Structures are given as structure tokens and as C-alpha cells.
Amino acid sequence: MKFTQLLIPTLKEVPNDATLASHIYLLRGGFIQGVGSGLYNFLPLGKIVLDNVRNIVKEELDAVGAQEVSLGFVTPASFWIDSGRFEKYGKELLRFKDRKDNEFVLGPTHEEMMVNLVKQTVKSYKQLPLNLYQINLKFRDEIRPRFGLMRGREFLMKDGYSFHVNEDDMKREFALMEETYKRIFTRLGLEFRVVDADSGAIGGSGSKEFMVLANSGEDTIVVCKDCEYGANIEAATRKPMIIESEAPEADFAKFHTPNIKSIDELSDFFKVDPFYIMKTVAMRALYDEGRSEIVLFVLRGSDTLQETKACNAVNANELIEVSEEELSKAGLYPGYMGPIEVPNNIRVVADDALQNAVQMICGANAENYHFVGASSDKISVTYHDLIAVQEGDKCICCGGELTYTKGIEVGHIFQLGIRYSEPLKAEFLNEHGKTQPFVMGTYGIGVSRLLAAIIEQHHDDKGCKWTKESSPFDIEIIVSNAKDEFQSQFADKIYYSLKTQGIKVLLDDRKERFGFKMKDYELIGIPFAIVVGQKLENGMVELVYRDGRPSVEIALKDIENVVRELI
RNA sequence: CGGAGUGUAGCGCAGUCUGGUAGCGCACCUGGUUUGGGACCAGGGGGUCGAAGGUUCGAGUCCUUUCACUCCGACCA
Numbered sequence: 001m002k003f004t005q006l007l008i009p010t011l012k013e014v015p016n017d018a019t020l021a022s023h024i025y026l027l028r029g030g031f032i033q034g035v036g037s038g039l040y041n042f043l044p045l046g047k048i049v050l051d052n053v054r055n056i057v058k059e060e061l062d063a064v065g066a067q068e069v070s071l072g073f074v075t076p077a078s079f080w081i082d083s084g085r086f087e088k089y090g091k092e093l094l095r096f097k098d099r100k101d102n103e104f105v106l107g108p109t110h111e112e113m114m115v116n117l118v119k120q121t122v123k124s125y126k127q128l129p130l131n132l133y134q135i136n137l138k139f140r141d142e143i144r145p146r147f148g149l150m151r152g153r154e155f156l157m158k159d160g161y162s163f164h165v166n167e168d169d170m171k172r173e174f175a176l177m178e179e180t181y182k183r184i185f186t187r188l189g190l191e192f193r194v195v196d197a198d199s200g201a202i203g204g205s206g207s208k209e210f211m212v213l214a215n216s217g218e219d220t221i222v223v224c225k226d227c228e229y230g231a232n233i234e235a236a237t238r239k240p241m242i243i244e245s246e247a248p249e250a251d252f253a254k255f256h257t258p259n260i261k262s263i264d265e266l267s268d269f270f271k272v273d274p275f276y277i278m279k280t281v282a283m284r285a286l287y288d289e290g291r292s293e294i295v296l297f298v299l300r301g302s303d304t305l306q307e308t309k310a311c312n313a314v315n316a317n318e319l320i321e322v323s324e325e326e327l328s329k330a331g332l333y334p335g336y337m338g339p340i341e342v343p344n345n346i347r348v349v350a351d352d353a354l355q356n357a358v359q360m361i362c363g364a365n366a367e368n369y370h371f372v373g374a375s376s377d378k379i380s381v382t383y384h385d386l387i388a389v390q391e392g393d394k395c396i397c398c399g400g401e402l403t404y405t406k407g408i409e410v411g412h413i414f415q416l417g418i419r420y421s422e423p424l425k426a427e428f429l430n431e432h433g434k435t436q437p438f439v440m441g442t443y444g445i446g447v448s449r450l451l452a453a454i455i456e457q458h459h460d461d462k463g464c465k466w467t468k469e470s471s472p473f474d475i476e477i478i479v480s481n482a483k484d485e486f487q488s489q490f491a492d493k494i495y496y497s498l499k500t501q502g503i504k505v506l507l508d509d510r511k512e513r514f515g516f517k518m519k520d521y522e523l524i525g526i527p528f529a530i531v532v533g534q535k536l537e538n539g540m541v542e543l544v545y546r547d548g549r550p551s552v553e554i555a556l557k558d559i560e561n562v563v564r565e566l567i
Numbered sequence: 568c569g570g571a572g573u574g575u576a577g578c579g580c581a582g583u584c585u586g587g588u589a590g591c592g593c594a595c596c597u598g599g600u601u602u603g604g605g606a607c608c609a610g611g612g613g614g615u616c617g618a619a620g621g622u623u624c625g626a627g628u629c630c631u632u633u634c635a636c637u638c639c640g641a642c643c644a
Contacts, residue, residue: 012593012605036636151644513602
């Protein structure tokens with residue numbers, strides 16, 4: 001394409017609402033245009049990149065037997081009522097009515113639609129397995145859209161769903177999707193990590209996230225320095241801690257501890273490691289239909305509570321903080337709460353690390369008193385993994401040191417099982433002629449988010465640095481002085497020549513000064529450029545690398561070979 | 568939803584405190600000079616000052632209401 005024929009409105013100044021590199025450069029480079037909170041138009045360049053990413057996703061999925069479909073963006077509310085998500089999904093679900101007062105939903109994800117599609121068309125085990133996907137718009141009325149394409153309300157997502165006769169076959173497909181996703185992100189030139197994840201609102205058992213490593217990422221992930229282990233902080237586990245300092249020894253007793261409330265104060269007062277103190281965190285758990293209760297989460301004083309894990313442990317929709325008034329109304333004393341002699345049958349959940357714990361100190365649920373010599377046989381609770389893994393903890397796989405890093409979630413795959421097929425009565429006849437629900441998996445990729453992720457990982461202070469397969473063009477030709485007939489004609493000649501060879505070329509034929517065009521080239525971020533300039537008279541052009549390598553001069557006769565080499 | 572902030576030309580901003588002819592830079596149009604790192608000169612076009620109401624002889628500026636957007640916290644591809 002010729003620059004003069006393309007709409008590429010590059011911006012010299014930073015739009016004031018953009019803070020993140022990807023947001024700034026995508027706007028400045030003329031890839032996208034903001035139209036409202038979390039809503040963007042894709043301009044010609046942005047659309048080309050989006051299609052590149054989309055095509056890679058499609059190619060890889062088709063290659064392993066998945067089939068593309070396209071589901072309606074507007075979905076009847078009845079589907080959502082049937083699955084129970086009409087209420088549960090909350091305000092993110094954009095609902096509206098048509099002229100006849102029928103209720104509809106803009107699809108935020110398409111489990112219901114896809115299950116319905118398959119339910120109507122697949123009746124026999126002979127038609128399985130089946131993996132269907134689409135690459136389509138989604139709309140989620142996010143509480144707080146931000147960071148440009150990173151978290152829009154309307155976004156492009158690839159969502160895939162697989163249907164199987166049993167768990168084993170679903171797990172086989174799940175593993176296949178993991179491998180396929182790795183190929184997709186590798187082709188896009190991304191440095192990423194596959195991590196264990198929490199399943200969240202979608203539900204299901206095993207789930208894995210694909211994280212693009214970038215400091216601006218919104219997720220904290222735990223990785224092992226010595227092995228492949230990686231997990232979202234929400235799902236990360238560790239090797240049980242071993243403490244060197246001795247456990248205190250005391251018979252079970254109530255101990256006067258006036259004004260000694262925090263773990264630190266207790267640790268000082270009793271001269272024991274926080275490891276031997278029980279920390280009790282009170283949270284209010286919210287359930288469906290407005291029900292809620294106070295729950296006490298108990299863990300070792302050396303640990304901190306991971307809220308997502310805690311939320312899952314009690315099957316709540318959400319955990320919120322409890323005010324001091326609510327606590328005292330419930331008969332609880334901040335600083336003196338504990339799992340023993342709990343008032344009013346308040347629910348208590350303890351961390352796995354407290355199973356069989358002895359010689360612990362914990363709040364006595366009485367003001368100014370703690371118990372000493374407490375052991376887990378004194379308490380009747382359920383045990384769950386509740387702790388947030390800390391940097392420096394030991395890897396559960398190999399014992400290596402765990403550290404934190406930041407990631408952008410670009411893919412998430414789930415083993416759903418019969419979570420949707422059963423309530424929606426999506427069933428088939430198995431080989432024994434018996435009715436059984438489909439065993440499902442579901443697989444998502446944030447396609448438009450990938451554009452942001454690529455730039456987050458590949459940019460400098462001048463602009464974008466698109467990776468080979470994502471770049472809108474393979475190479476750019478810059479005419480140094482477009483009014484110089486000799487330069488223009490020559491640039492034109494190699495432009496057409498490369499183009500006929502199937503190379504995607506952008507010719508900057510604008511009548512602007514050299515510096516102006518170089519700045520735009522760097523901002524847009526195509527991997528290579530050929531500068532046709534003054535040296536042309538000596539039979540030379542210049543090859544510029546966007547990745548920072550020094551440019552080199554090449555002879556005219558070598559241009560095509562060099563270019564073919566590069567791409 | 569809680570906290571903070573911003574709405575003035577396509578973009579970035581000043582003007583608002585202290586009411587008195589709506590400005591600057593970039594971009595855009597015309598002509599000319601320039602042409603290897605976002606050129607220069609001259610001329611020009613473009614605004615219901617987010618919206619509604621009020622105070623006033625007079626409101627971008629003061630008052631009330633409202634809308635939108637952005638940033639910091641709980642959700643997610």
C-alpha cells in the first residue's frame with residue numbers, strides 16, 4: 001500500500017487519557033481511535049494487525065480440527081435465565097429490550113449459545129468429539145474499562161467449546177488446546193508462561209492461563225526459578241513451610257494479653273515465631289439472592305490470606321470487609337478472634353497448614369485474652385488452601401525458590417465437565433443407547449487484547465515494534481525526498497517488484513521531509529525499512545532495522561535478495 | 568460503587584481565582600522557500616467554551632442541577 005492512499009492519522013502528541021505504552025502507541029500510530037469508555041474503532045492499520053492475529057489463531061485451530069462458526073452477538077435472555085447466569089452474571093451483562101418488550105443480552109461469552117447450538121444438532125456419540133469456536137465481538141459492561149485495548153468493554157475474543165463423551169477425551173482435547181495455544185503465542189513472537197489458574201465465574205475444575213510477561217500486566221503470577229511451575233497468585237501453592245525456631249510449650253490455657261492484638265505484638269509478647277500464632281481474618285461472604293454471612297478464615301501468622309481462594313472455599317460470590325460494629329454485634333473482638341469457642345456458630349474455615357497443628361497461640365474470642373497451647377483437635381472446622389504464596393516460598397514441584405512476576409492474561413482454558421450441559425439438558429445417546437450430558441471444555445483468547453500485549457512487550461520510547469507475524473507490513477520503503485523524481489521512481493519500482501512477489505510493502509511516498517517520515521516509521525513500528533535517499537546516486541540504499549540494530553547500506557541489485565532473506 | 572480529577576477548534580493546552588470583543592502550539596487550506604531526523608515565511612479556514620437552568624446590563628469565568636471521560640481500589644479475555 002502507498003502511504004498517501006491510506007488513512008494513517010499519526011499523532012505527535014500523547015492523548016491525555018492514555019497512560020500505558022500500548023494505549024499511547026496504538027492511538028498515536030493511527031491504529032485505533034477511542035469512541036467512548038472502553039470502546040474503540042479500528043483504523044486501517046489496526047484492522048490489518050487485528051486480522052493478522054485473527055488469522056494466526058484461525059490457522060492453528062483449524063489445523064488441529066477445530067471448526068469456526070459465528071454466533072449471534074445479541075442473545076435472547078431466556079438462554080441466560082435457563083443457565084441461571086441472567087442473575088448471577090451481574091451488572092457486566094448488558095441487558096436490553098426490543099420494540100416488543102422482549103429481553104436480550106449482548107453476549108459477554110457464549111457457553112449458553114454454543115451449548116444450545118450443539119444440543120439441537122448433535123444427538124449421537126458418533127458425532128463426537130467436536131470442537132467449535134468463533135472469533136467475534138464480546139461485550140462486558142466492565143466496572144472500570146482501562147488501558148485501551150487491554151480492558152475494553154467491547155472486545156474481540158476467540159471462544160472455543162469442545163464436546164466429548166467422557167472426561168478422558170475432554171482432557172485429551174484440553175492438552176491439545178494447550179499445545180495449540182502455545183504455538184499461537186509463539187508465532188506471535190510473545191514471551192509467555194502457562195500457569196495454573198482459578199476458574200472464576202466460568203466454573204469448572206482444571207484451568208490454565210496464558211500470561212504474556214510484562215511489567216504492566218494486571219495479574220501477579222508465581223513462577224519457580226528452577227522448574228516450569230507457574231501459577232496465578234490466586235491459585236498458586238507451595239511446599240509446606242518448615243520453621244527452624246522451636247514451638248513454644250504450654251498447656252492449653254486462657255492467657256491475659258491486654259492490648260496485645262496484632263501478630264507482631266503477640267510474637268513479641270510471647271517470644272514465638274508468627275508461625276505458631278493463628279491469624280483470624282473475618283470477612284463477609286456474599287451469596288445468591290442477597291444472602292450473606294460472616295466467616296472466620298484462620299491461618300498461620302506467618303501467612304497472608306488469598307482472597308480468591310477464601311472466596312472459593314466458602315462458595316461465595318464475593319467477599320467484602322466487615323466493619324467493627326458488625327463484628328461486635330456478632331460477639332467478635334478484633335485482635336482477639338480465634339477458632340476456639342466461636343460465638344453464635346459463626347462459620348470457620350482454616351488453612352491446610354493448620355491441620356494437626358499443636359502448641360499454637362490464638363485469640364480466645366474474649367477481650368484481652370488469647371489461648372496458648374492450642375491445637376487443631378480443639379477446633380472443628382473445614383480445611384482449605386487459603387494462603388497467598390510469598391516470594392521466597394518453596395516450589396511444590398521441585399523445592400526451588402518461587403518469585404513473583406507480572407503478566408497479561410491473553411488466554412484461558414477450562415475443563416468444564418458437565419457444568420453447563422447438565423443444567424441446560426444438552427445430552428446425547430452413548431454407545432449403550434443411554435442419555436448422557438456432554439463433557440465439555442472451553443477455551444478463550446483475547447484477540448484484541450493481544451494487540452496491546454504485543455506492544456507492551458515490544459516497544460521503545462519511539463513507538464511500536466511489531467513482531468514478524470503481527471506487523472501490518474513486512475517492510476516499509478521510505479522515499480527520502482519525494483520531490484526527487486529519481487528517488488520516487490526508483491522507490492516505486494522496487495515497491496511494485498516486491499509487491500508482486502507477495503511481500504507486504506508500505507511505501508511512504510508522502511511529500512514530507514526525511515525526519516518526519518522516519519519518526520512515523522518508528523512510531524508505526526514495521527520491522528524493516530528501506531530508505532531510498534541521497535546514496536541512490538552511488539547505487540546504494542539503506543536498510544533500517546526497527547529493533548535497534550545499526551542500519552546497513554545495500555547495493556541496488558541486492559535489494560530483493562536481502563529482503564527475501566529478512567522476511 | 569467508593570476516592571481523586573478533567574471537560575474550551577481534530578490533538579495538546581492557557582484563560583475561570585478577580586465577569587467586559589474566545590486565545591496559543593500542533594494539525595488543516597493557499598502561495599513561496601526548503602528537503603537525511605517531526606523545516607521556514609506570508610496569508611487563511613475552523614468554537615452552540617460538555618449539557619440544562621439560574622444570578623447579572625453582560626457568564627468560558629459566579630450559583631444549582633446534570634452528563635461524559637480519565638486516574639487509584641474490588642472483576643475478567
